[in-house]
Amino acid sequence: MQNRFLLGVSVGESFAEYSLLSDANPVAQKRVYLARENLKQSLSQFITEHAEQKPSQAFVSLRLPKKLLNYELSGAVAHITTEGFEHWLNLCAKSLEQTLTSKDLLFSVRERVLADGTVEVALDVNDLEPIVAKLQMMDCKKVCLHFLHASTHPTNLNVAKSYLQEKGLEVFSPEKNDNPHEVSRWNTNALNATISSVFAERRSEVLAALEGHLPKENIHFLDSSGQLLKADAVQHVSSLFSASTALGKYFGTAKKADVLYLGLENFLLISGDSWSSSWESPWGAVEVPHLKTIELGIQPTLGIALNTFGRFDFDHTQGGWEPGPMFLGRGQKASLLDLWAENTKLAKLPGLEDRFSTQGIQRFKNSFFALTKISQARDKDIQHLTKEMQSLTLQRLAMEAYLNRQSEKLVVAGPLASVFANAFKKDSHTVVEAEQFSESYATALCGRQALQESL
Known part of the structure; x- marks a missing residue:
């Protein structure tokens, strides 16, 4: 009997992973650094290089860069609300610096639907x-409608939606759901609008890369609950x-364990059986059902600096991979x-093995040496300090995992495991x-399970 191959694709902020599986066994894998390699070309090349293992189904997880959730980088979005509620989202945000649109694009109209639908x-x-005239003048193409009780009683919403669409606006x-909290529902809608163009672009790159290799209806995108997104x-x-x-579903659920994912981009502690109905974003609560996930305080790209006592420590912000x-x-x-720059295990990681720079490693040593002087x-021996910082990293990592995990296992x-x-x-x-390639591997298996459950 001919093997049926699965393709798992995980697109992160700075890296993408591809895995070809026969049943649950990986037969080919690849990781690419998106700052140096194109997503569409690298995925298409990966499929072509393994033409003999042609996949029958593909499952994709997309994670957009957090910086692109900001409207200033993703494009202007207008918000039209019930009169008197035009500033509600900004007032409910965790920080006044984190807003989902420009103040010039906040509007309100006279309308009111009561909770009982009246x-x-x-x-x-x-x-x-x-x-509409002002939006056309400002060349703003996307509009969020936020009317009270509109999710269950959309009478006024439908009138506004039809009118705005006739004017060529998205x-x-x-x-519509059972969530009684307007703010979290509005936050979700606002973020959907903010990232819609970026998400569509990433999605189209994946579809273009797989075009000709398998039918479009056999390419599935996963949502945060582990189910398949509708087309x-x-x-x-x-x-x-x-x-x-x-x-969490693949590594944790069956084993009744939490999962500590040590990725190149972030360190996450994922519950195997506890779910969150929302995400506490910088803009407030956002409706995203997902396995409970904690982003650890210790992260792979945290900066190294001196603390207030003049001792070596880590910054509170990540530098990222760009x-x-x-x-x-x-x-x-x-x-x-950088503390592990000369570690052979790190140097052999797929996606990084040909990226190490001798000059870059020496520049790190020089920077570290300069910090010792002040x-x-x-x-002040650099080798001793490096080992101390490595030890501090491991201690914090183990302690955070121990204190935050909900399962014994x-x-x-x-x-980076x-x-x-x-x-x-x-x-x-x-x-x-x-x-290796845990994200793309788990994506393929989780997607296959979701597909089987949907049939």
Whole structure:
């Protein structure tokens, strides 16, 4: 009997992973650094190189860069609300600096629908005319409609939606569900609008790469609950935790364990059986059902700096992979992973093995040496300090995992699991999984299960 192959694709902020599986066995895998390689070309090339293992189904998880959730980078979005509620989202945000649109694009109209569905104030479309004129002048193409009680009683919403669409605008409205909290529903809608263009672009790149290799109806995108997104779905924000939920379901659920995912981009602690109905974003609560996920305080690209006592410590902000750690040759600030720049396990990781720069490693050493000159450290030997910082990293990692995990058992997975495995060698309840390309591998298996359940 001919083998049926599955393709798992995980697209992160800076890396993409591809896995070809025969049943549950990986037969080919690849990781690409998106700052250096094109997503469409690299995925298409991966399929072509393994033409003999042609997949019958493909499953994809997309995670967009967090910085693109900001409207200033993803494009302007207008918000039209019930009169008196035009500033509600900004007032409910965790920080006044985190807003989902420009103040110039906040509008309100006279309309009111009561909770029982009674239309107290019917919408007059003439009130929308000056708003449309201003949007056309500002070249704004996307509009979020936020009317009270509209998710269950959309009388006025439908009138506004039809009118705005006739004017050539892309209209977003909150999804109809049982959530009684307007703010979280509006936040979800606003973020969906913000990232819609970026999500569509990433999605089209994946589809273009797989065109000619398998039918479009056999290409499935996962949402954050581990289910398949509908082809016409506009709830793009629901994909943000798709990879972590897939990891939790594959590595944790069956083993009744939490999963510590040590990825190149982030360190996550994922529950195997506890779910969250929302995500506490910088803008407030957002409706995204997903396996409970904690982003650890210790992260792979945290900067290295001196604390208030003049001792070596880590920053509270991540540098990211653009330009990345200094050992790649482009980074200008020392980060946690630079401490392992000469570690053979790190140097052999797929996706990084040909990226190490001798000049970059030396620049990190010079930067570290410069910090010792102004530090209060008693021992200023660079090798000793490097080992101390490595030890501090492992201690914090192990402690955070111990204090935050909800299950007695812990599964450690991810590309950096082998590098940081020593942090857990004394924990009899922890297992370090050897599988590489965990995200794309778990995405394929989680997607296959979701497809089988939907049939």
